[in-house]
Amino acid sequence: MGSISLRNASLTATDTLFSNLNIVINDGDRVGLVAGNGNGKTTLLRAMAGLTELTGGDIVRSRGLQVGYVEQDMPPQSMDLTLHQSILEALPPSDRDTDSWRVDVVLDEFETPEAMRHRVLRELSGGWQRIALIARCWVLQPDALLLDEPTNHLDLGKLFQLESWINQAARNLPVVIASHDRQFLDATTNRTLFLRPETSHYFALPYSKARLAVEELDVAAEAKRERDFKEVGKLRKQAAKLTNIGINSGSDLLVVKSKQLRDRAEKIESNALSLHKERSGEIRLSNSGTHARVLVAIENCDVTTPVGEKLFRIDKLHIFQQDRLVILGRNGAGKSQFMGLIHRAMRGHASEGIRISPSVVPGYVDQAMSQLPEKGSLIDFITGRFDQGDQRSKSLLAAAGFPLEKQGRPIAELSFGQRARLGLLALRLSEPNFYLLDEPTNHVDITGQERLEEEIRTHEATCILISHDRSFVRGLGSRFFVIEGRRLKEVESPEPFFAAMAAAAS
Structure with a gap:
């Protein structure tokens, strides 16, 4: 044992x-x-x-x-x-x-x-x-x-x-x-x-x-805290009332009673449960918007390796405003190559079979947060890359979980989780209207994942998502595509793909 x-x-x-x-x-x-x-x-x-x-x-x-x-x-x-x-x-x-x-x-x-x-x-x-x-x-x-x-x-x-x-x-x-x-x-x-x-x-x-179960405990703790502070308020009012009466009447007994009530209020206040909140930096996104209905149109396009070997073919795919596409496929099927191809096309590199609406402003995050510079500090990156000003940049970094005293740290020294939060802050500040997210939840804690999902939904952001996090995929995707038989095929749900992968591993 x-x-x-x-x-x-x-x-x-x-x-x-x-x-x-x-x-x-x-x-x-x-x-x-x-x-x-x-x-x-x-x-x-x-x-x-x-x-x-x-x-x-x-x-x-x-x-x-x-x-x-x-x-x-x-x-x-x-x-x-x-x-x-x-x-x-x-x-x-x-x-x-x-x-x-x-x-x-x-x-x-x-x-x-x-x-x-x-x-x-x-x-x-x-x-x-x-x-x-x-x-x-x-x-x-x-x-x-x-x-x-x-x-x-x-x-x-x-x-x-x-x-x-x-x-x-x-x-x-x-x-x-x-x-x-x-x-x-x-x-x-x-x-x-x-x-x-x-x-x-x-x-x-x-x-x-x-x-x-823990949410039930948190709800009960919040209710108890509210009851405690209501009781504290009542005791303080009673104490103030008795103090006035005691002073006006010259009653030492009422003054002592008033002090006892105040002491009781302070004891309840000091023992009141403090409510737990996860102390991770906030994740916020934006959506600069567009009037275009079709943001990306792809027809008869081959996705290849960097040396030109064919991975799969896209016969026809139109991505509409507010679509949230999830790309599924086995390792090596070409998911990240597809994401890179779309990103390059959005940045003006012509690709045969791909048309991008001129109104598209892309925001790209890959697994390694490679959009972050190798050198320089957090504050230098935010103030130098984005027109936010020194004080605003400091506030943004603080809200993302980087206290003032840590904002001068080299980016190279950040943990994976910290790099992820800095990368998502940079993504927001680029003010995109089309998100390209390649494993965005790697190293992001559960609170951050749920916040990221909520932000994408709230802003009705158009996005393409690659993720092995099944909870994130299920909660966010509105259209699902599987790379299968060297073709990109739209499916109703990710569940058959998940089931097939689980069966192959068992």
């Missing part, structure tokens, strides 16, 4: 991120760890793995428990190794000759093609690098598993495969998963921990059911 126990666990950076956390994670407990970006998830996982310390409390691992921790990034020194070598590297040097067979066993578990095993990590997709990170952990045969954002950069096929693997190979271990993918959490967890500064909440439920 293995377990990880948190006893009064607390973490304080500039602010308190969580406090007095008391839970025990046992064999078979698969815990979804949920909180906004920068609110302590990674630090808690690292502390559970014994790689760092919290600011308060204790973490106790059962005797002899070997904890496997899958971090978000491959160590830079490993990027020039082959996939096979990078996993072999995780074994103790003394075991590499005798136990190298374990590397192939793990790669077989993840259905890794033979040719892929001997390619250099730097040349592989982000999804395969993610699989390498998980395999490096699993080859050590851990007794507990900690996963930090394991779904980022995975295509749907690999995502379903990872779900199946967790539910089978790791089903009897203590498992903790920090993720912003709501559907993935529902598919792989049976418990959910919502990290909060004052009172964190732990439920023996997968994410969606736990979300309903």
Whole structure:
């Protein structure tokens, strides 16, 4: 039996991120760890793995428990190794000759093609690098598993495969998963921990059911707070009235009674529950509008690789104002190539078979937020790229989750989540009327994802979306297209495609 126990666990950076956390994670407990970006998830996982310390409390691992921790990034020194070598590297040097067979066993578990095993990590997709990170952990045969954002950069096929693997190979271990993918959490967890500064909440439920339960608690807390402050108001009025009567009548008893009422009001006020709000920066979009009905018209157009190899053909596609297109397809089918082709056409590069309305103003976001400059600070980027002025730029950055003291930081030092928020702020300031979104929710927390979806709907923005986040696709798409048989085909729903991908991975 293995377990990880948190006893009064607390973490304080500039602010308190969580406090007095008391839970025990046992064999078979698969815990979804949920909180906004920068609110302590990674630090808690690292502390559970014994790689760092919290600011308060204790973490106790059962005797002899070997904890496997899958971090978000491959160590830079490993990027020039082959996939096979990078996993072999995780074994103790003394075991590499005798136990190298374990590397192939793990790669077989993840259905890794033979040719892929001997390619250099730097040349592989982000999804395969993610699989390498998980395999490096699993080859050590851990007794507990900690996963930090394991779904980022995975295509749907690999995502379903990872779900199946967790539910089978790791089903009897203590498992903790920090993720912003709501559907993935529902598919792989049976418990959910919502990290909060004052009172964190732990439920023996997968994410969606736990979300309903925590919302009920929040509603009850808000109602209690309202009742408490109404009572405080009444007590203060009574105290003021008794004070006046006591002074006018010279009654010391009434003055003492008045003080007792004020003390009672202050006690209720100090004990009143503070309402929790996720402390992630706001995400806002805009829509500069257009009078054109058809914004993009495509007929008899081939989508190709950069070297000209045909990926698929579009016979006819018209994109109308307020359409929200979702492009589905297996990894390598050409989704991102299609997005790039449309983006280039919108920027004035003529493409055969594509007509763009002159009124289109594109806003483009790719998986790597490549529209952000490599050099310079946050404030330099916003003031230099957009005509907002110094004070306005500072306010915009603060609202996006970047306090004044952090606005001079180099963009290169930002976390993935911070880069995503800066990129979405830049997208808004470009004032587009047509959004091209290639995996926009990578590294964006759940609150941010829901806010992004709400903004697109509220502004009735026209967009093309590529995403492996099933919750986001289902909540946002109005038209769905699948790349199949080297053709782009419109379908009524994404569900058959999701089902086919899940069946192939099982």
